[in-house]
Amino acid sequence: MKYFITNNGYIVDENDNIVTMEDGNKSFEEYYKFLQEGGTVEEYEGKVFEDEDIFLKSLSEEEINKLQYEELLKTDWVYVRKQELGIDVPEAIKIQRQEIRDKYSKLKNPLS
Numbered sequence: 001m002k003y004f005i006t007n008n009g010y011i012v013d014e015n016d017n018i019v020t021m022e023d024g025n026k027s028f029e030e031y032y033k034f035l036q037e038g039g040t041v042e043e044y045e046g047k048v049f050e051d052e053d054i055f056l057k058s059l060s061e062e063e064i065n066k067l068q069y070e071e072l073l074k075t076d077w078v079y080v081r082k083q084e085l086g087i088d089v090p091e092a093i094k095i096q097r098q099e100i101r102d103k104y105s106k107l108k109n110p111l112s
Helices: 026-036 050-057 061-085 091-108
Strands: 003-005 011-013 041-043
Touching: 011 026, 041 091, 061 091
Parallel strands: 003 041
Antiparallel strands: 003 011
16 A cells, blocks of 8 residues: 655545544554554645645634644644653654644745
8 A cells, every 4th residue: 555645734545545543543554554664655646635725725824723733633642652651653653743734834824
């Protein structure tokens, strides 16, 4: 299986299915195993998610902050696990979270 990251920070599989970052979600468990085995996430070049850009650009800063919080919340458990159990956070998760922050920063400050 191959995985990609969209311009808006979503992870999609090779069949263009969005991987929802939730414990117990089969696609997320497969994605997480893929990362643990050293798999890499490529940049998504498809056009399936173009409408998402238009929607995101129409939001207020408060709405953007809420969306960013909700996206980051999906992987917060990895950091709680590290704090409680000392299990390292996969590099791909760190990169994904930074890409989420970058995405929303660009929406708030499009010219920066």
